Amino acid sequence: xxNIKGFLYVTLGVLGLLLVQFWFQQSALTTTVKAQPPxxxxxxxLSPINxxxxxxxxxxxxxxxxxxIGGKVVKTELKSFYRTIKQKEFVELFGFGKTFxxxxxxxxxxxxxxxxxxxxxxxxxxxISAKQDNMVHVKRxxxxxxxxxxxxxxxxxxxxxxxxxxxxxxxxxxxHESAEDTSAKKFHPGEIQSNNGGWLAIPTxxxxxxxxxxxxxxxxxxxxxxxGFQPKKIVGGWFALQTRYFLNAWIPYANSxxxxxxxxxxxxxxxTSKMVLQMIGPSISVNPDQQxxxxxxxxxxxxxxxxxxxxxxxxxLTIDYGWLWLLSHWMFWLMEQFHTVxxxxxxxxxxxxxxxxxxxxxxxxxxxxxxxxxxxxxxRIKNIQEKFKDDPDSKNKAILEIYQKEKxxxxxxxxxxxxxxxxxxxxxxxxxxxxxxxxxxxxWIPDLASYDPLYILPVTLxxxxxxxxxxxxxxxxxxxxxxxxxxxxxxxFLFSRFPSGLALYMLTNAFLxxxxxxxxxxxxxx
Numbered sequence: 001x002x003n004i005k006g007f008l009y010v011t012l013g014v015l016g017l018l019l020v021q022f023w024f025q026q027s028a029l030t031t032t033v034k035a036q037p038p039x040x041x042x043x044x045x046l047s048p049i050n051x052x053x054x055x056x057x058x059x060x061x062x063x064x065x066x067x068x069i070g071g072k073v074v075k076t077e078l079k080s081f082y083r084t085i086k087q088k089e090f091v092e093l094f095g096f097g098k099t100f101x102x103x104x105x106x107x108x109x110x111x112x113x114x115x116x117x118x119x120x121x122x123x124x125x126x127x128i129s130a131k132q133d134n135m136v137h138v139k140r141x142x143x144x145x146x147x148x149x150x151x152x153x154x155x156x157x158x159x160x161x162x163x164x165x166x167x168x169x170x171x172x173x174x175x176h177e178s179a180e181d182t183s184a185k186k187f188h189p190g191e192i193q194s195n196n197g198g199w200l201a202i203p204t205x206x207x208x209x210x211x212x213x214x215x216x217x218x219x220x221x222x223x224x225x226x227x228g229f230q231p232k233k234i235v236g237g238w239f240a241l242q243t244r245y246f247l248n249a250w251i252p253y254a255n256s257x258x259x260x261x262x263x264x265x266x267x268x269x270x271x272t273s274k275m276v277l278q279m280i281g282p283s284i285s286v287n288p289d290q291q292x293x294x295x296x297x298x299x300x301x302x303x304x305x306x307x308x309x310x311x312x313x314x315x316x317l318t319i320d321y322g323w324l325w326l327l328s329h330w331m332f333w334l335m336e337q338f339h340t341v342x343x344x345x346x347x348x349x350x351x352x353x354x355x356x357x358x359x360x361x362x363x364x365x366x367x368x369x370x371x372x373x374x375x376x377x378x379x380r381i382k383n384i385q386e387k388f389k390d391d392p393d394s395k396n397k398a399i400l401e402i403y404q405k406e407k408x409x410x411x412x413x414x415x416x417x418x419x420x421x422x423x424x425x426x427x428x429x430x431x432x433x434x435x436x437x438x439x440x441x442x443x444w445i446p447d448l449a450s451y452d453p454l455y456i457l458p459v460t461l462x463x464x465x466x467x468x469x470x471x472x473x474x475x476x477x478x479x480x481x482x483x484x485x486x487x488x489x490x491x492x493f494l495f496s497r498f499p500s501g502l503a504l505y506m507l508t509n510a511f512l513x514x515x516x517x518x519x520x521x522x523x524x525x526x
Contacts, residue, residue, distance in 0.1 A: 050067075057142075078148065078300075163286065229262040244432075245302060245438055263275075448499065458503050491506075
């Protein structure tokens with residue numbers, strides 16, 4: 001069997017694995033009993049945002065906009081990430097518009113609609129307060145030492161003569177107003193964005209997730225929320241809404257006990273739909289003249305493993321590397337080491353490809369020798385096939401004896417290709433999920449995580465595979481060899497819409513393989 005034919009099987013296997021994983025992501029629904037939370041955000045329609053009541057704080061990594069009504073975070077802008085490669089607008093994770101609102105809220109029950117006044121403001125610190133029924137609410141916003149992380153301190157002081165029972169809350173609220181389908185399958189927490197990844201684009205996970213002591217990372221799809229989510233008690237932990245490359249997450253105080261709740265309101269036929277993911281604290285009795293306080297962190301930023309791991313356990317698992325998470329993790333770690341030296345992700349991909357070829361050099365050499373032996377015994381195989389054409393058992397026995405006598409493994413030529421299959425799949429997920437490669441340019445390619453706009457890489461890949469095919473020893477007859485000529489064209493077509501970084505990997509691999517085949521031919525064809 002030729003290496004090219006094996007390569008075709010491997011590529012089809014990659015596509016099969018990716019499609020199976022995509023199917024599981026889309027169909028992984030659980031049936032639960034619909035439960036109404038004891039407390040949820042009362043807002044049921046898009047309310048106008050008074051821009052005069054907005055105030056901002058910022059540091060080197062993020063700008064945060066807070067609404068004086070309720071003291072909610074209504075916009076976050078990431079200063080190191082742009083919406084498009086034109087680099088005109090920053091990425092906004094929380095935000096609002098005419099047809100959508102996506103906010104983060106934290107405080108004590110009943111303060112969502114209060115009008116807060118500024119009591120302290122600097123460039124990176126904001127403190128606001130409000131009073132209702134002799135209960136003084138104070139919210140303080142500042143920044144953690146961790147990038148993209150806001151620390152919010154909520155305090156409540158009872159200035160009445162009576163004991164009051166209250167609950168704390170942290171919530172992520174998303175609302176959409178649209179006449180179009182806003183079902184779970186098409187839901188996006190912020191501004192609706194079109195999918196321009198091409199016909200071969202397989203999306204990474206986008207949805208809710210949370211931490212429990214038993215399981216550090218659990219996915220909660222929008223479809224599960226829509227069906228009904230059973231509340232869960234969680235000590236510490238976190239909960240998040242994540243998209244490709246970015247996420248928003250609330251991290252309560254480490255030892256606090258809260259109830260995770262999620263619910264979906266489709267508006268009962270009205271155009272406004274709402275999704276809420278929140279944690280509610282236990283009921284607390286606040287005596288007269290007593291003050292209570294909660295501290296929580298809000299992360300609104302990119303999915304960068306080192307940053308997420310430093311905030312709280314399990315948050316780094318939101319980086320969706322698919323089934324081969326561990327292999328992808330170590331592959332990206334190696335890529336980061338190369339990138340530290342060369343400072344270019346395109347060159348990094350070339351170097352990681354070369355490293356993989358070096359690791360599998362010995363196995364590739366054995367596969368080449370196996371191919372030569374297979375080609376050498378083909379006349380004897382054909383004689384046996386003609387001699388025992390009416391006796392399959394005798395034919396197979398005779399062929400097996402030749403393999404044993406010549407010490408040939410009939411599938412030895414394909415083994416290196418199949419062993420490299422997990423690395424190919426792992427690299428695919430690294431390229432489409434690692435935010436570091438988003439908008440990373442290389443030569444004429446503006447974004448290695450997207451397809452080559454000029455199609456130079458896939459076309460060159462097809463030519464390189466054609467060259468490799470001509471240099472690889474094969475046991476196929478002339479008719480089969482001609483049929484295999486379609487493989488380079490098929491690969492060009494398939495990789496025309498894969499991430500250009502993956503096409504660069506395949507092109508580099510094809511070039512190094514052709515170079516390797518040339519070296520082997522000089523060494524063994526004497």
